[in-house]
Amino acid sequence: MAVVGAILAGFYLVAVAAAMVAFGQGILPIAIVGSIVLVAAQYKIGKWAALRSVGAEDLPEDQYSEIHQFVERVCREKDLKKPSLKIASMGVPNAFAVGRRGNGTVVVSQELIQLLNRDELEGVIAHELAHIDNRDVITMQLGQGIASIVAIVAQYIVLFTGENDLADFFLAVVVGNIVQFIVMLFVLAVSRYREYVADADAKDVLGRGEPLARALEKIQQGNQQAQQTTQRAQRAQRGRGRAYENRRRNSNVDQQVSALCISSSDSGFLQQIVSTHPPMEKRIRRLRS
Template identity: 30%
Template sequence: MFKRIVLFLATNLAVLVLLSIVMAVFGVNPQSQAGLLVMATIMGFGGSMISLMMSKWVAKRSVGAHVIEQPRNEAEQWLVSTVRRQAEAAGIAMPEVAIYDAPEINAFATGPSRNNSLVAVSTGLLRAMNRDEAEAVLGHEVSHVANGDMVTMALIQGVLNTFVIVLARVVGRVIDGYLSGNREGGPGLGYYAIVFVLDLVFGLFASMIAMWFSRYREFRADAGGARLAGRDKMIAALQRLSQTYGESTLPKTVQAFGISGAVGFGLRKLLMSHPPLEERIQALRSAPVEQARGTVVG
C-alpha cells in the first residue's frame, strides 16, 4: 500500500512540475481568456496523456507484476499462448503478459496504445477459475486493448478536465464580480474559494460522464471476450466473478480496466466504472448470436 501511495504522489508531482515548466517557458498568463484556455488545455490533457504514457510502468510497479518473458511452467505457457492467439485474432501486437500476487479474481489491461500494452492476471484468478473461464477473461482484456479503450478514456478525461477548469473559472469570475461589485477588476479573495467549490461540483459531473463511458466499454469488452473465447465461456466467467468477487486491491490507475469493479447502488452507481455483473450477463444472453460474438475494432 505504501509503495502505491508513493508512486501515485510521485507521478502526480512530476506531472504538475512538468506542466508548470511548460507554461512558464511559453509565457502563459492564466488570467487572460486565451491564457485560461491554454492553461486548461495543458492541464486537462497534459495530466491524462502523461498518465497514459506511464500507465504500463506505473501499473507493473504498483501491483508488483511479474512479466512473463520466458514461461517458467505450463500455466505461464498457456497464458502467453492464449493471449498471443487472441491478439492475432483481434489484429493487435502481442501485449506483455504478467502475473501479480493478489487474492481476488481479477485481471486488467493497460498501455499507451493498441500495439504497446500489458495484460495482467492475479494469482487469485489462476487459482479460482478453470481454463475456459480464464480464457474468456483474457479475451475481455485483449478486447479492451483492441478497442483502444485506454486511449479513448484518456482523451475523454482530457476533454472533461479542460471543460471543468475553464467553466469553473469563468463562472467563478462572474460570481465573484457579482458578490464583490468589482466586475471590471481582477479576482478578489473570494474568487479562489468559489473556484475550489466549482472545481469539485463540475468535477463530480465530469466523473459521472467518464464513468458512464467506462460502463459502456465494459459491455463492449464482454462482447469482444465472447467473440474471442465464446459466449458461454464469457458468461461462465462473469458468473464465477458474481459468486466470489470481493473488494478490488487494484490501484486506482488501473481499476477501471479490471475485469470487475466495485458495486454501487443509487447515486453511487453513477460513479462506478463497471456495470453490475448481472446486467453484463443479461446483455450477453439477450444479444443476437452475431452481436454476442462481439465487435473488436481492428
C-alpha cells in the same frame, strides 16, 4: 457512444471558448498544447501507477505457456501486437489492461488463475485484449483529461473574474469539483458501455459467451468472499497498529485499479451511476442471451 462522445467534445469546446472569452484569443494555443500535455501525462502516469500499485511482474512463459499461446493466437486474428503479460497478487480474482494498441499490458491476478479453469480464464483475457484492441484505455484517459481541463478552466475563470481573495479560492475549488463531477458522469457512462463491448468481443473470440459468464460469476463470488474475510480481519485486527494498517492496505489494492479491472463491487443505485462497470448480473445475462 457517439452521443456521449459528442457531449464530451462539446464540454471541451465550451471550456476552450470560455477561456478565450475570459483571457483573450492568445490563450488558444496554450489551451491546446496544455490539453495534449495533460492527457499524455495522465496516460503515462496512470499506466505506471496501475502496474506499480499491484506489484505486477512478467508472466513466465515457461510456466504459463497456454496463456501466452492463447494471447498470440488472438493477436494474430485481430492483427494486434502482442501485449506484455504480467501477473500480480491482488488479494482478489481480477484482471485489467493498460496501454495503447501497439504497446499494451494485460495483468492477471494469481487468485484469478487459481480460481478459473482454462476456457473461463481465456474469456477474461479475451475481454482485456478487446479493451486494448478497441483503444478503450486511451478513450477513458481522453475523457478524464477533458474533465480535468473543464474543471481547471472553471476554477481559473472564478479566480480571475472575482476579487481573487480567499473566498474566491474556495469558491473556485467547489465550482471546479462540481463541474468535473458532471463531466465525469458522461465519462463513466462511456466506461460502462465499453465493458459491454469488450464482453461481446470476447464472446466472438471464444464462439460462445458461457465461459466468460461463468468466470464473472466466480469472480463476483471471489470478491464477495474476500470482502467478508477482510471485514472479519479488520474487526480482529482493529487497534493493533501496523499489522492492521498493512492488512487494510493490501485489501485496498484492487480498489486502486478498479476502473481498469474486469469487475467492480458497486451494487447500490448511486454506486452504479458513478461506477466504471455495469452490474455484473446484466453482463452475465447478455453473455448468455
